[in-house]
Amino acid sequence: MHFELSAVQAAEKIRSGLISxxxxxxACLQRIEDTDGAINAWIHLDGEQALAQAEALDEIRRxxxxxxxxxxxxxxxxxxxxxxxxPTQLGTKIHNxxxxxHDAVVIERLREAGAVILGKxxxxxxxxxxxxxxxxxxxxxxxxxxxxxxxAAAVAAxxxxxxxxxxxxxxxIRPASYCGIFGFKPxxxxxSRRGVLETSRVLDQxxxxxxxxxxxxxxxxxxxxxxxxxxxxxxxPRPHLLEGYKAEPPVDPSLAWIELPFNDLLSDAxxxxxxxxxxxxxxxxxxxPAPKSFVKVIECHKVIHEYEIAGCLKAEIENHWDDISDTIxxxxxxxxxxxxxxxxxxxxxxxxxENYFSEFFNDYDAVLTSAAPGEAPLMxxxxxxxxxxxxxxxxxxxxxxxxxxxxxxDLGLPMGLQLVGSAEGxxxxxxxxxxxxxxxxxxxxxxx
Amino acid sequence: MHFELSAVQAAEKIRSGLISxxxxxxACLQRIEDTDGAINAWIHLDGEQALAQAEALDEIRRxxxxxxxxxxxxxxxxxxxxxxxxPTQLGTKIHNxxxxxHDAVVIERLREAGAVILGKxxxxxxxxxxxxxxxxxxxxxxxxxxxxxxxAAAVAAxxxxxxxxxxxxxxxIRPASYCGIFGFKPxxxxxSRRGVLETSRVLDQxxxxxxxxxxxxxxxxxxxxxxxxxxxxxxxPRPHLLEGYKAEPPVDPSLAWIELPFNDLLSDAxxxxxxxxxxxxxxxxxxxPAPKSFVKVIECHKVIHEYEIAGCLKAEIENHWDDISDTIxxxxxxxxxxxxxxxxxxxxxxxxxENYFSEFFNDYDAVLTSAAPGEAPLMxxxxxxxxxxxxxxxxxxxxxxxxxxxxxxDLGLPMGLQLVGSAEGxxxxxxxxxxxxxxxxxxxxxxx
Numbered sequence: 001m002h003f004e005l006s007a008v009q010a011a012e013k014i015r016s017g018l019i020s021x022x023x024x025x026x027a028c029l030q031r032i033e034d035t036d037g038a039i040n041a042w043i044h045l046d047g048e049q050a051l052a053q054a055e056a057l058d059e060i061r062r063x064x065x066x067x068x069x070x071x072x073x074x075x076x077x078x079x080x081x082x083x084x085x086x087p088t089q090l091g092t093k094i095h096n097x098x099x100x101x102h103d104a105v106v107i108e109r110l111r112e113a114g115a116v117i118l119g120k121x122x123x124x125x126x127x128x129x130x131x132x133x134x135x136x137x138x139x140x141x142x143x144x145x146x147x148x149x150x151x152a153a154a155v156a157a158x159x160x161x162x163x164x165x166x167x168x169x170x171x172x173i174r175p176a177s178y179c180g181i182f183g184f185k186p187x188x189x190x191x192s193r194r195g196v197l198e199t200s201r202v203l204d205q206x207x208x209x210x211x212x213x214x215x216x217x218x219x220x221x222x223x224x225x226x227x228x229x230x231x232x233x234x235x236x237p238r239p240h241l242l243e244g245y246k247a248e249p250p251v252d253p254s255l256a257w258i259e260l261p262f263n264d265l266l267s268d269a270x271x272x273x274x275x276x277x278x279x280x281x282x283x284x285x286x287x288x289p290a291p292k293s294f295v296k297v298i299e300c301h302k303v304i305h306e307y308e309i310a311g312c313l314k315a316e317i318e319n320h321w322d323d324i325s326d327t328i329x330x331x332x333x334x335x336x337x338x339x340x341x342x343x344x345x346x347x348x349x350x351x352x353x354e355n356y357f358s359e360f361f362n363d364y365d366a367v368l369t370s371a372a373p374g375e376a377p378l379m380x381x382x383x384x385x386x387x388x389x390x391x392x393x394x395x396x397x398x399x400x401x402x403x404x405x406x407x408x409x410d411l412g413l414p415m416g417l418q419l420v421g422s423a424e425g426x427x428x429x430x431x432x433x434x435x436x437x438x439x440x441x442x443x444x445x446x447x448x
Numbered sequence: 449m450h451f452e453l454s455a456v457q458a459a460e461k462i463r464s465g466l467i468s469x470x471x472x473x474x475a476c477l478q479r480i481e482d483t484d485g486a487i488n489a490w491i492h493l494d495g496e497q498a499l500a501q502a503e504a505l506d507e508i509r510r511x512x513x514x515x516x517x518x519x520x521x522x523x524x525x526x527x528x529x530x531x532x533x534x535p536t537q538l539g540t541k542i543h544n545x546x547x548x549x550h551d552a553v554v555i556e557r558l559r560e561a562g563a564v565i566l567g568k569x570x571x572x573x574x575x576x577x578x579x580x581x582x583x584x585x586x587x588x589x590x591x592x593x594x595x596x597x598x599x600a601a602a603v604a605a606x607x608x609x610x611x612x613x614x615x616x617x618x619x620x621i622r623p624a625s626y627c628g629i630f631g632f633k634p635x636x637x638x639x640s641r642r643g644v645l646e647t648s649r650v651l652d653q654x655x656x657x658x659x660x661x662x663x664x665x666x667x668x669x670x671x672x673x674x675x676x677x678x679x680x681x682x683x684x685p686r687p688h689l690l691e692g693y694k695a696e697p698p699v700d701p702s703l704a705w706i707e708l709p710f711n712d713l714l715s716d717a718x719x720x721x722x723x724x725x726x727x728x729x730x731x732x733x734x735x736x737p738a739p740k741s742f743v744k745v746i747e748c749h750k751v752i753h754e755y756e757i758a759g760c761l762k763a764e765i766e767n768h769w770d771d772i773s774d775t776i777x778x779x780x781x782x783x784x785x786x787x788x789x790x791x792x793x794x795x796x797x798x799x800x801x802e803n804y805f806s807e808f809f810n811d812y813d814a815v816l817t818s819a820a821p822g823e824a825p826l827m828x829x830x831x832x833x834x835x836x837x838x839x840x841x842x843x844x845x846x847x848x849x850x851x852x853x854x855x856x857x858d859l860g861l862p863m864g865l866q867l868v869g870s871a872e873g874x875x876x877x878x879x880x881x882x883x884x885x886x887x888x889x890x891x892x893x894x895x896x
Contacts, residue, residue, distance in 0.1 A: 060684060065872050068685030084676065103676050111683040112674040225673070226560040228532065228551050235559040236508060237516030424513050 002027035007073050007161040007215040014061070014072040021054035021072025025116055028074050028160045040134050041144075041154040043079050044086050045119035050074065053116045060114075068114025069222055075110055076154045076163035079120040080127050080197035081206075083107055090197050091123040091132065091147075094320045104195025105230075106164060106206060106223050113222040118160055121150030124385060126313060127166055127199055130327035131384050136178060138413055142376040145175030146385030148207065152179040155209040162219050165207045167395055168200050168305060170372070170388025172207025173418060176403040177371035178386065180414025184208050184216045185391075187424050188398025189234040191220075192227035200308040201231060202350060203301065203395060213404070213437065217241035217430050232398075236424075239400075244427025245434055253365035253432045255285045255419075260369065261295055262389045267374025270415055273407030274370055277417055280443045281436070285368060294393055297353055300346035301396045307343040310335030327384065353397040354423065361422030365432045367394075371416030375409035390418060400426040402433050406440055450475035455521050455609040455663040462509070462520040469502035469520025473564055476522050476608045488582050489592075489602040491527050492534050493567035498522065501564045508562075516562025517670055523558055524602045524611035527568040528575050528645035529654075531555055538645050539571040539580065539595075542768045552643025553678075554612060554654060554671050561670040566608055569598025572833060574761060575614055575647055578775035579832050584626060586861055590824040593623030594833030596655065600627040603657040610667050613655045615843055616648050616753060618820070618836025620655025621866060624851040625819035626834065628862025632656050632664045633839075635872050636846025637682040640675035648756040649679060650798060651749065651843060661852070661885065665689035665878050680846075684872075687848075692875025693882055701813035701880045703733045703867075708817065709743055710837045715822025718863055721855030722818055725865055728891045729884070733816060742841055745801055748794035749844045755791040758783030775832065801845040802871065809870030813880045815842075819864030823857035838866060848874040850881050854888055 002024050005013065013019045029047045036042060057072045082088045082100035084107075089095045103111070110117060122134045124147040134149040136142040137157040144153040148165025152175030155163050165172045167185045176183025185207040193204055206223065210216045224238035257278060266274070278285050310317065310332050316324065317332060324332070370390050377383035394401050400423075403416035419436065421429030450472050453461065461467045477495045484490060505520045530536045530548035532555075537543045551559070558565060570582045572595040582597040584590040585605040592601040596613025600623030603611050613620045615633045624631025633655040641652055654671065658664045672686035705726060714722070726733050758765065758780050764772065765780060772780070818838050825831035842849050848871075851864035867884065869877030 066685045066687045066875065071685065108674045108676060108683070112685060114685045226556045228556060235556070237514040237519065237560060237562045239514045427514065 003031040003158050005161065006212045007070065007210060007218055008212070010073050010161060011070055015067060021057045021116060022051060024072060025050050025054040025074055025118070028118065032159045035157050036159065038135060038140050039137055039153050039157055041121055041150040041157065041159060043089060043120050043122045043150065049085070050116055050118050057114055057116065068112065069218060070110065071114030072116060073162065074116040074118035074160040075219070076118055076121045076151050076160050077107070078148050078151050078163070078165045079123045080166060081106060081164060082195040083117060083120065086117070086120055088120065091125045091127065092323065094316055094323045100195070102195060105192035105225065105227055107195065109223050109225060121154055121163060123147055124149060125325050125328060126309070127168065127171060127197060128309065128328045128331070129384055130325035131379070135379060136376050136413070138180060139411060141378055142413060143178065143379055143385050145178035145372070145376060147171040148175050148209070149385065151209050152176055152181060152183070155179070155211060156181045161210060161215055163209045165209060166196060167205050167207045167391065168203045169301070169395060170391030172209070173391045173401050173403045173416070174372045174386050174388055176209055176405070177416030178376035178413070180405040182210050182213055182216050182405060183403040183416070184220060185395065185401045186220055186224065186426050187239070187400045189232045190224045190238050190426065192225060192230045192233050194227055194229050198312045200305050200312070202304055202308065202347065205395065205398070213430065213433055214242070214245055217245040220426070239424060239426035241427055241430050244430035247431045249431055249435050252284055253435055254363070255281060255366055255368045256364040257285050257287045257368050258290050259287065260290050265373040265387065265389065266370060267409065269409040270370050270374040270407065273409070273415060274417070277368070277406070277440065280439055286364070291356065293352065293356070297349060297393050297396050298389070300349040301392050303338055303342055303346035306331050306335035307338040350396065353393070357397050357399060358423065361425065365421070366429060367420040369418045369420065371403035371418040375411065375413040375415060394420045399423055400429050402429060404433060404437065406437070451479040451606050453609065454660045455518065455658060455666055456660070458521050458609060459518055463515060469505045469564060470499060472520060473498050473502040473522055473566070476566065480607045483605050484607065486583060486588050487585055487601050487605050489569055489598040489605065489607060491537060491568050491570045491598065497533070498564055498566050505562055505564065516560065517666060518558065519562030520564060521610065522564040522566035522608040523667070524566050524569045524599050524608050525555070526596050526599050526611070526613045527571045528614060529554060529612060530643040531565060531568065534565070534568055536568065539573045539575065540771065542764055542771045548643070550643060553640035553673065553675055555643065557671050557673060569602055569611060571595055572597060573773050573776060574757070575616065575619060575645060576757065576776045576779070577832055578773035579827070583827060584824050584861070586628060587859060589826055590861060591626065591827055591833050593626040593820070593824060595619040596623050596657070597833065599657050600624055600629060600631070603627070603659060604629045609658060609663055611657045613657060614644060615653050615655045615839065616651045617749070617843060618839030620657070621839045621849050621851045621864070622820045622834055622836055624657055624853070625864030626824035626861070628853040630658050630661055630664050630853060631851040631864070632668055633843065633849045634668055634672065634874050635687070635848045637680045638672045638686050638874065640673055640678045640681050642675055642677050646760045648753050648760070650752050650756065650795065653843065653846070661878065661881055662690070662693055665693040668874070687872060687874035689875055689878050692878035695879045697879055697883050700732055701883055702811065703729060703814055703816045704812040705733050705735045705816050706738050707735065708738050713821040713835065713837065714818060715857065717857040718818050718822040718855065721857070721863060722865070725816070725854070725888065728887055734812070739804065741800065741804070745797060745841050745844050746837070748797040749840045751786055751790055751794035754779050754783035755786040798844065801841070805845050805847060806871065809873065813869070814877060815868040817866045817868065819851035819866040823859065823861040823863060842868045847871055848877050850877060852881060852885065854885070
């Protein structure tokens with residue numbers, strides 16, 4: 001079925017004329033119609049608008065005009081990312097019907113790559129912690145995670161091959177884990193955030209979802225660009241993810257298992273899955289203690305996130321306090337109560353964490369850890385969209401992170417293995433991830 | 449000598465560690481010191497600033513961080529293109545010392561590609577027709593052309609392999625022709641003009657210079673990107689120039705020689721050179737009459753250019769009239785006297801020209817013509833920076849144009865052959881150009 005194609009497969013078939021973008025988009029729309037009643041991944045989806053884009057891209061190909069790397073391939077967009085032709089409502093009724101004038105830079109990069117902007121996916125309120133009504137495609141009683149709830153669920157449900165999310169704590173890696181798909185958050189500064197809702201100048205990062213590792217690389221390569229208007233964007237070449245994906249490691253990679261202070265949160269199934277992976281990898285995994293500073297990093301992350309989001313949402317807090325959820329009100333209040341001195345103190349830790357990992361990755365290709373504490377929590381439970389703790393340290397340090405859907409949990413729910421790489425070593429991270437997937441595959445075959 | 453390397457060669461040597469970016473930049477700076485006294489191609493050149501960039505790029509490579517396609521390769525920037533770390537003075541004393549806060553988008557693309565922004569090259573006043581003091585590297589008694597005078601002269605003199613210019617009439621193709629190097633103006637809308645001095649919203653386009661065709665393709669590929677903030681930028685994939693350059697034409701290309709109403713302006717040497725090229729190409733060239741509308745196009749180009757530049761320079765006209773050259777004052781007055789109705793009438797011709805050529809290129813791969821009426825005029829002559837007439841029609845229609853340095857004129861001055869391709873067919877234009885160069889080479893060898 002067309003909707004099951006990976007982005008790489010779909011782009012190749014469209015390029016060679018075996019299918020049209022219209023065929024593919026129709027199949028995706030049908031799949032959404034068939035399944036989204038129970039999932040609720042989409043907040044804006046206009047089939048005619050999507051098909052008009054697909055027709056225009058098919059026409060470009062027929063005319064022999066230039067073809068992009070994602071030509072005719074649909075991409076879902078988290079509803080905190082501005083689109084000039086679709087509403088962008090930030091997951092809150094405060095911004096009902098909000099229509100941006102300009103595309104975000106990532107949308108410009110997608111249009112330039114020939115992608116179809118299929119529609120906008122459900123986000124939690126302001127990409128923070130209040131759960132949405134989106135359900136987990138593997139079991140509708142469970143959460144898909146958040147804040148990129150709709151993007152992760154849509155890709156997992158086969159609605160389309162690719163989607164964009166964001167991550168300030170664990171908003172890409174965790175939903176990827178819960179939904180059993182691949183998730184990737186690049187090095188801070190690779191992808192411009194201009195036109196994406198700002199909730200934290202320091203911590204906000206764009207993330208991506210796909211059902212194959214190669215698709216993540218393809219999508220990531222199209223999104224990266226230097227943008228002086230984003231204070232975190234760097235004026236240097238970007239990692240080449242597809243090249244990294246296709247490269248063979250010169251020697252078997254070396255992985256670090258860190259005894260994280262929150263490893264005791266792991267579910268039984270997650271702990272067992274991780275143990276199994278470590279057994280397969282044998283002496284390629286080195287166990288090391290966590291530096292004491294990690295606990296401080298988690299505190300500093302909270303200080304910066306709360307302080308900055310309270311500043312970013314100043315207008316909403318002042319004018320629409322009653323329309324803000326009770327889930328995030330206490331966090332915003334905490335942010336408002338944070339002093340500048342506390343904030344500045346926390347900021348100094350960012351450079352410290354960056355320096356620590358800059359040395360660290362001289363010895364290791366990647367950190368091996370869990371993408372989340374375990375299986376997706378139940379809808380409506382106190383756990384909300386789940387605990388982002390397994391992402392916080394790497395997000396804080398701006399490191400590239402991957403969630404690989406290779407572990408199975410209780411109740412048939414998937415779980416992600418997380419790999420974390422060095423800053424600007426995103427390409428090496430993809431090389432390491434592909435190698436790791438091969439090791440697991442070979443081991444599975446040996447055991448058959 | 450390092451300074452003689454093409455950009456492709458230099459990037460390859462830097463990538464493989466045979467030379468460093470510092471080596472290359474030092475060689476370029478030395479070459480400039482040795483020769484620029486007579487040429488005067490540079491308006492801002494700070495050797496330490498350039499070397500600091502080169503050192504940073506060498507350090508990136510040493511650390512194993514991502515490498516860009518122009519890693520460590522110096523590029524010269526026409527002084528109407530904003531740079532956040534170098535003054536951008538627009539060729540007029542009115543803006544002496546002007547320091548932009550932000551990089552132009554093309555500068556962002558270059559930094560992301562790993563290029564060294566070597567310095568700013570001399571432009572004519574507001575990229576218009578008043579000559580500069582820059583001389584032609586082939587003969588200092590002659591003009592290098594304009595308005596991208598310094599960029600063309602610097603590349604021709606071996607100061608560096610690549611430079612950026614712009615074209616509103618013939619400001620890239622003509623200086624490339626006079627200076628005996630390759631020049632390229634892509635399809636309108638491929639390259640964003642944000643951060644480039646606006647003189648005409650409709651006609652302004654970014655152009656590039658190099659000493660090889662492949663270098664032009666490499667540079668052009670790095671510069672294209674969709675930017676909604678530029679009203680002419682289009683939301684579609686860009687042509688892949690290097691792919692076009694490397695492709696073999698499926699059949700021998702078909703070229704159109706149009707009997708242009710201004711062909712009688714050609715110098716004897718230019719007419720002879722063109723006849724020789726046409727003889728080599730034989731029946732691959734078809735002679736066709738010029739549509740009557742071409743004369744109207746030239747008038748409309750003038751109306752739009754004068755009207756728009758007078759609007760763009762409103763502040764300068766009102767506050768600094770005495771500091772504007774007598775060369776452009778009459779044109780600005782003409783623009784101020786142009787009515788909105790005349791302007792709107794001229795605008796309608798743009799779509800007409802685009803439509804005409806959209807049909808035209810179903811039958812031909814490229815138009816073959818001259819890049820300029822002939823050899824570079826003498827410095828200080830009434831001809832100024834030369835007549836842009838051989839570029840006006842294609843610039844007006846937004847078509848991609850190449851100047852190929854394959855003709856020789858009187859006094860040892862070079863002349864360019866111009867190829868014009870279909871809108872967004874820039875890749876095919878490079879394919880055709882490479883084929884044409886091969887035909888000329890083979891013919892030259894046969895005659896040896």
